[in-house]
Amino acid sequence: MLKHKLFILSAALSFSIIGASDPAFSAPSDPQTIKIVSSLPRTGSANSQSTSIVNGIKLAIDEVGGMIGDAKIIYEDWDDASPERGAWDPALEAANADKAINDPSVVALIGPYNSGAAKISMPKTNAAGLLHVSPSVTWPGLTKPGVGEANEPAVYRPSGKRNFFRVVPADDIQGLVAAQWAKTLGMKTVYVLHDRELYGQGVAEIFRRSAPANRLEVLEFEGIDPKASNYRSLATKIRQRRPDLVYYGGTTQTNAGQIAKDLRASGVTAKLMVPDGCFEQAFIQSAGANNINGRVYITFGGVPPEQLTGAGKKFYDDYKAKFGSAPESYSIYGYEAGRVVIEGIKKAYGKPSFTRASLIEAVANNNDFSGALGRWSFDENGDTTLTTMSGNIVENGQFKFSQLLGAD
């Protein structure tokens, strides 16, 4: 009986609430404080990259002294990862997006780190018209039509407007330059592996598609179990096919280090090429420097921090001075994302109506942005016009810049 009462009560409540106003549509309530939040995996193995990205964002905000005009900029660093996943958790990413949307003082969400997470938060922020800038998601379908599913990227833009921007080149460029680099290295045959996750499989797929144009023969395209304890039998299978190169679309978390080790232990002489998900110290630690010195090629979307010049060099020095260690590879994208938001606020704030929409407008028109990565703009999809990538190798247990790679 009580439950019936409860039901009636809840039904009554729901009727009374339908008309309630929706905070997402109001303008930032208090112009004196403006909040920027980030949603990045702070738990689990991506944390060292995340920490570096967060530091980059902080650096960008500190550069303006945390103030724009008379407004105070508050930055909050939210976690979208949970320990049982060891990586981003869809429920937390969704919760973070909702929280950002429902907090009227939040004007921009920086993040996420993973493309899969972006698929969850993007439709939410888009419907709510909240500025969303990612420092690191690289799945092309998020922004570019005709690369992923037929309904991409429209499904991420329920409002039909553009609110999502990324400062990092997408994987359609990374997979392509990786294939081109393999060609210039004199590779003829390649065995492509992927981790059956969004990022790894996506970049491996584009590598495979780009292979024929670069006179690479793809011997096999194979998904692996990223939780497997070892890959010795897979390595034997690879040895039998005698490829010049093994391409693994995966990350440190999806066992790239173990693959590198097992290839060596099973006597495979082919070199290994991996994408930027492995461009972090943790990869060298997990693979063991001796196992990958001179055996591994790593592509990265941009120039490694220590190779930067001009504004980038300044970022590198400031970062080292402030945080006491060299930035990880994605840090500069965190910084650039922070700069994009800050510069947007500078332009939009002080105009008679500073709203989430006017901020998006300001960021979208950031033509010829002069940032730490050079001069660039957002194209009509919200992607950076930068396509410079770098090829790196490992020497003496350290990443070493090898050459610039261009996508044309």
Next chain:
Amino acid sequence: MNPLSKLKSFAPSDLQKIFIILMLPVFIEMIFPSLGACDRFKPILVFAVLGFGLNVVTGYCGLLNLGVAAFMAIGAYTFGILTVSIYPFQIGAWPALLVSCCAGAAAGVALGLPTLRLRGDYLAIVTLGFGEIVQDILRNLEVITKGSQGINPLPRLVVFPNERGLDSPIVSYLVILCIVMFVAWTMRNLERSAVGRAWTAVRDDELAAGCMGVPVVRTKLKAFAFGAALCSLAGALWASGLGSTGEPGNFDFALSILALCIVIVGGLGSVAGVLVGAIIMVGFNSIVLVELSERLGAAGFSGTQNVFASPANWKYFVLGAALIITMRLRPNGLLPSKPSEGGVL
């Protein structure tokens, strides 16, 4: 039967108290909308449904199932395939919810038919294996499941759409709360139905139940199918709330274990227990820890690379200790179904 005796037979006031607790987020949301209380409490309800599903199999029927995540995945993906525009069905969210339950039940029967004759521990590893196989299928059959892409965006279960085509957080919370209430009510009735008594008879002594004329395998199969249907319902609710099925890896062993913890900490075979278990386990997971991380983060504690600094990293310690201590002090859970008669399972 007069209404008063009906009221009495309604398990002690535990269940009522719990539903009052579950109404709290609604009031909080009305007073402090910025806290987003409803959105934060919603996972508790979804996982309560999952707990109910496992409770049928493990609590009532005594079969250890370590693969409920697989049924949840089946629910989520069925819901996705039936509603998203890249597939030819698009039957709408509410019908898809029903079909998801049926798909789950079918999967439960398919797994149960060949394996339900197995001893308890053997069944446990078979269900665990089933969980892994389903993950593999979701990843590998890309034509159907979109593999690592996941299926998105999924429609919400909308009753009173606002200008963005969504329910307000309170309405969408109440919708799920109603579903949970309905499931709880069904469970209470099932407990006292013929099939419910057959389940407990099989759990308490399979041989005796068989001798008394209970068709053991068919009874177990019913439990499996019904439990799987509820798990699939939870999966569909979860996916629809999230707007995506997520990656197949979301439906892994950790999820099955979370469901098991919910049921066991709450009390096997107890409707109120499942709700308490869900409030405690999921509340700790997705509210307390997140909140704590944020407070510490705002105070500048986290954000270092020090693994000890983040409260989320202590989670397994707390969960593990909670399980061990619960088993030491209350081996039948916090709200056991009946005064314990020597043993469950």
Next chain:
Amino acid sequence: MTDIEVLIQQLLTGLSNGMIIALIALGYTMVFGIIELINFAHGDLFMLGCFAALTALGVSGMVDVEPGGIASIITIAALFIIVPTFCATINWCVDRYAYRPLRNSPKLAPLVSALGVSFIFINIGLFWGGLPLEVFGYGSAAAAPKNFPALLPFDNLLGDSAIFVTWRELLVVLVTIPILAALLYFVKCTATGKALRATAQNPTAARLMGIHVDSVIGITFIIGGALAGVASVVYALTYNTVFFQMGFRVGVDAFTAAVLGGIGNLAGACLGGLLIGLVRALSDQYIATQWTNSVVFGILIVVLIFRPSGLLGSRTREKV
């Protein structure tokens, strides 16, 4: 490589993987045989063993020893003493403080406790990786996999043959087979072993016969833990990775092996382990890596349908 060489190579890989699985499966099967408990924490105990081994290397500074040199041999020998002792101690403590108080509780209670212990182990593993030691990268990325330095050389013992046999594969065999033999001897031919079998058969009757059941169970946990410790060292030396989540896949494989062979049956656990190792290797080669897990569990389900007590398990009649 010719097809036949590939087959031989895969069989070798499968066998060496299978032996490691068997070592861990024995721990599952012994505990199950004696107290009917699926010890979920066993895979994670193995993981902690691997961390202990890496820590021992880091603390003693034996990180950059020449693979195969005299220093590395001494280090390996030391690891084979330290790590099994460590794991055996932990396993005994876990039984003493987490499982023993629950002997008379409902059957699920110890199982849930085991899950709890497993959680705590995983958390310890996560924190362990964050210790400020060089081998853990000074704790910068606690959750990332860690490299275990190569103490064994990579050279092919068969010279220029296309079949690759290194000290790694050989070590697995050299360690596992004597240990299995010793274990069988212990269980079959010693008084303690007899007490163990008696307890497994009927704890009440064993107690009435004057067997101290609790210490017998304690011994079982010590042996199971030591075997997991041996497996940790073998694994770390062979695959060179330590990772806080590694206990899951290895544990599931081992548990599957124990069930496949007939849980409670020592020979069955070994057979199951070898079979799973072989199936994994052959499935990777001839089916597809991405389906290997499904193949393993598919085979398990099929075997159980036709032999509901596993390959070597005997059908136990339930007593009324």
